[in-house]
Amino acid sequence: MALGKVREGLYGVIAEFTDPQSLLVAANRTREAGYTSIDAFSPFPIHGLDEAIGFHKSRLSMIVLAMGVIGGISGFLMCWYANVISYPLNIGGKPYNSWPAWIPITFECTILLAAFGAVFGMLALNGLPMPYHPVFNVRRFDQASRDKFFLVIHARDPQFKVEDARQFLQNLGPREVTDVPW
Amino acid sequence: MATQKDQTPVHQIRPETQEQRIPERFIPTPTIEPGHSFATVTDHISTIVLRKRTPLGWFLGFLLALGGVMVLTVSMTMLIGKGVGIWGINHPAGWGMDIINFVWWIGIGHAGTLISAILLLLRQEWRTSINRFAEAMTLFAVASAGLYPALHTGRPWYDYWLFPYPNTMGLWPQFRSPLMWDVFAVSTYATVSALFWYVGLIPDLATLRDRATNLWIKRAYGAFALGWRGSAKHWHRYEYAYLLLAGLSTPLVLSVHTIVSFDFAVAQVPGWHATFFPPYFVAGAVFAGFAMVLTLAIPARKFFDLEDFITLRHLENMGKVMLATGLIVAYAYAMEWFYGLYSGNVFEIYMLKNRATGPYHNMYIALWVCNGLAPQMMWFKRLRTSPFWLFVTAMFVNVGMWLERFVIIPASLHRDFLPSSWGMYHGTFWDWSFYLGSFGLFFALLFLFVRFLPMISIFEMRTLLPEAQAHPEHQEH
Numbered sequence: 124m125a126l127g128k129v130r131e132g133l134y135g136v137i138a139e140f141t142d143p144q145s146l147l148v149a150a151n152r153t154r155e156a157g158y159t160s161i162d163a164f165s166p167f168p169i170h171g172l173d174e175a176i177g178f179h180k181s182r183l184s185m186i187v188l189a190m191g192v193i194g195g196i197s198g199f200l201m202c203w204y205a206n207v208i209s210y211p212l213n214i215g216g217k218p219y220n221s222w223p224a225w226i227p228i229t230f231e232c233t234i235l236l237a238a239f240g241a242v243f244g245m246l247a248l249n250g251l252p253m254p255y256h257p258v259f260n261v262r263r264f265d266q267a268s269r270d271k272f273f274l275v276i277h278a279r280d281p282q283f284k285v286e287d288a289r290q291f292l293q294n295l296g297p298r299e300v301t302d303v304p305w
Numbered sequence: 306m307a308t309q310k311d312q313t314p315v316h317q318i319r320p321e322t323q324e325q326r327i328p329e330r331f332i333p334t335p336t337i338e339p340g341h342s343f344a345t346v347t348d349h350i351s352t353i354v355l356r357k358r359t360p361l362g363w364f365l366g367f368l369l370a371l372g373g374v375m376v377l378t379v380s381m382t383m384l385i386g387k388g389v390g391i392w393g394i395n396h397p398a399g400w401g402m403d404i405i406n407f408v409w410w411i412g413i414g415h416a417g418t419l420i421s422a423i424l425l426l427l428r429q430e431w432r433t434s435i436n437r438f439a440e441a442m443t444l445f446a447v448a449s450a451g452l453y454p455a456l457h458t459g460r461p462w463y464d465y466w467l468f469p470y471p472n473t474m475g476l477w478p479q480f481r482s483p484l485m486w487d488v489f490a491v492s493t494y495a496t497v498s499a500l501f502w503y504v505g506l507i508p509d510l511a512t513l514r515d516r517a518t519n520l521w522i523k524r525a526y527g528a529f530a531l532g533w534r535g536s537a538k539h540w541h542r543y544e545y546a547y548l549l550l551a552g553l554s555t556p557l558v559l560s561v562h563t564i565v566s567f568d569f570a571v572a573q574v575p576g577w578h579a580t581f582f583p584p585y586f587v588a589g590a591v592f593a594g595f596a597m598v599l600t601l602a603i604p605a606r607k608f609f610d611l612e613d614f615i616t617l618r619h620l621e622n623m624g625k626v627m628l629a630t631g632l633i634v635a636y637a638y639a640m641e642w643f644y645g646l647y648s649g650n651v652f653e654i655y656m657l658k659n660r661a662t663g664p665y666h667n668m669y670i671a672l673w674v675c676n677g678l679a680p681q682m683m684w685f686k687r688l689r690t691s692p693f694w695l696f697v698t699a700m701f702v703n704v705g706m707w708l709e710r711f712v713i714i715p716a717s718l719h720r721d722f723l724p725s726s727w728g729m730y731h732g733t734f735w736d737w738s739f740y741l742g743s744f745g746l747f748f749a750l751l752f753l754f755v756r757f758l759p760m761i762s763i764f765e766m767r768t769l770l771p772e773a774q775a776h777p778e779h780q781e782h
Binding site: 142143144146147150162163164165166167168169170171172173175176178181183184187201202205206209210221224225227228230231232234235237238239241242244245246248249251252253254255256258259264265266267268269270 | 342343344347348469475476477478480481483485486489490493496497500501503504508511512514515516527528531532533534535536537538539540541542543544545546549550553554556557560564567764765767768772773774775776
């Protein structure tokens with residue numbers, strides 16, 4: 124490719140499908156055939172496709188919860204520190220620790236950090252930004268963001284043999300099967 | 306491709322069985338006109354962005370908006386040079402059109418979040434074609450709103466004092482003040498809205514990257530698409546993150562206008578000091594926001610030929626939301642009378658009398674006409690499904706919500722406890738030029754948005770098509 128070789132050898136074998144139903148069926152069959160390192164690409168989220176390629180749970184919810192808790196605690200502590208420790212002001216003998224007045228800021232900080240956790244956590248877990256990826260070497264992969272559906276078997280799969288993988292994907296009724304170079 | 310030739314897809318069976326059981330008048334108008342495929346949806350929306358020739362109308366509109374931005378620039382220069390004295394604010398009304406416009410713009414923004422977050426959680430599929438546009442509207446409305454308090458400080462170059470940071474003066478912002486809560490609420494809202502909008506855009510930016518033919522355009526969209534490739538694992542986390550963001554934005558949007566209402570409700574001024582302000586303000590914000598979405602969507606769907614995607618069903622639903630929130634707002638206006646009279650407080654009672662018969666009574670009557678009377682048109686299906694009448698109603702509401710803030714802010718301040726310190730408030734030339742200028746900023750950003758980004762979420766539109774339904778049980782064994 125124009126971008127130059129990153130690594131020698133093969134990244135995997137990819138099959139192109141023309142509708143989501145075929146992709147979902149193909150992904151399920153591939154997993155059932157014993158392939159463990161596979162991925163599917165579609166122009167929109169397809170329910171059940173994540174399970175079909177053997178992907179179950181994401182850690183994202185824990186990240187968001189943790190960030191929200193950190194945001195809430197630090198937002199509250201900021202107000203508390205400012206008004207109780209750093210610069211206490213006696214206003215008519217009212218208590219320094221006037222916590223109800225700090226709830227709005229505590230709440231906003233919770234939401235802000237939780238939202239950061241959701242967005243940046245999602246990007247980090249997805250490994251984005253990633254400007255180069257071998258699947259972009261596939262000639263027709265630009266259709267994956269329009270109306271075509273792809274299924275790849277990675278070369279690192281323990282069961283992977285180039286000829287077998289090509290033949291296996293060919294039997295699933297794709298539009299075409301191609302090799303994905305690194 | 307010969308895998309499922311023998312099986313009829315579910316979506317081809319469903320329409321017939323439905324027609325047999327459900328009378329036609331109960332079948333809702335579709336959220337997307339029939340005859341579209343993944344490819345046509347993608348091409349139709351992305352072509353609006355990627356076409357080489359920019360329509361003349363876009364240039365005319367953008368130039369007009371840019372003129373508004375110029376007005377804003379001149380006004381800001383004057384304000385920074387001479388101070389807030391060029392506005393009409395003075396004793397006794399220290400808050401005038403600057404705060405009215407701030408509340409007005411921020412309220413408009415709320416419909417965007419409501420459409421993108423709350424309707425997502427409620428699984429209202431019809432939101433799909435308008436959410437991107439409405440979110441953009443939110444961002445630009447918040448940008449316009451943010452100008453006012455930032456400049457109202459009088460010395461905007463010290464605005465960073467609003468944020469808590471370690472400083473040599475050893476001081477802190479007043480965290481017990483609603484104005485400080487506002488700083489946190491509005492800046493969090495702006496940040497989270499921008500994130501929500503950008504996350505929604507990532508898959509579509511990838512589509513534009515793949516569809517663009519010019520190398521530099523491809524690279525520009527590619528950089529912002531972050532290398533999105535539509536992997537099933539990515540979609541899984543993406544949808545999860547999007548759902549969580551919607552869940553976080555929902556209480557956030559309610560909190561923002563609640564806190565804006567605290568700016569008033571926590572003070573003791575008659576006409577402000579009321580516990581029902583938070584729900585009243587939130588309903589008013591949604592009311593104003595839907596009116597603005599309609600004001601923008603009705604011309605946009607015509608101009609960009611998007612009637613297939615923004616159908617009458619969308620417009621009708623927005624009309625219904627406008628009616629419902631309008632009734633809540635009218636109820637709040639009525640309750641103001643009840644609370645005032647029932648309190649037995651001489652100042653509260655005078656405030657009501659002053660509203661209805663005082664120097665600003667024209668505004669109060671116009672407020673009832675715009676926000677109380679005009680939305681009643683939405684009871685009629687014929688008016689609710691007519692873009693013209695929807696537009697008329699929306700314009701009434703846009704004006705009415707501005708009047709509402711006028712009635713609340715200067716009309717309450719100008720006559721409070723001591724008759725000796727009563728006065729009048731009038732907007733000056735510069736008050737109005739700022740208002741005009743903030744429209745310029747809002748529309749200039751909106752014009753740039755419709756030219757450079759897809760104004761309808763392409764990937765979500767694909768999921769609305771019947772062929773997007775995939776069922777693992779159809780598997781052949």
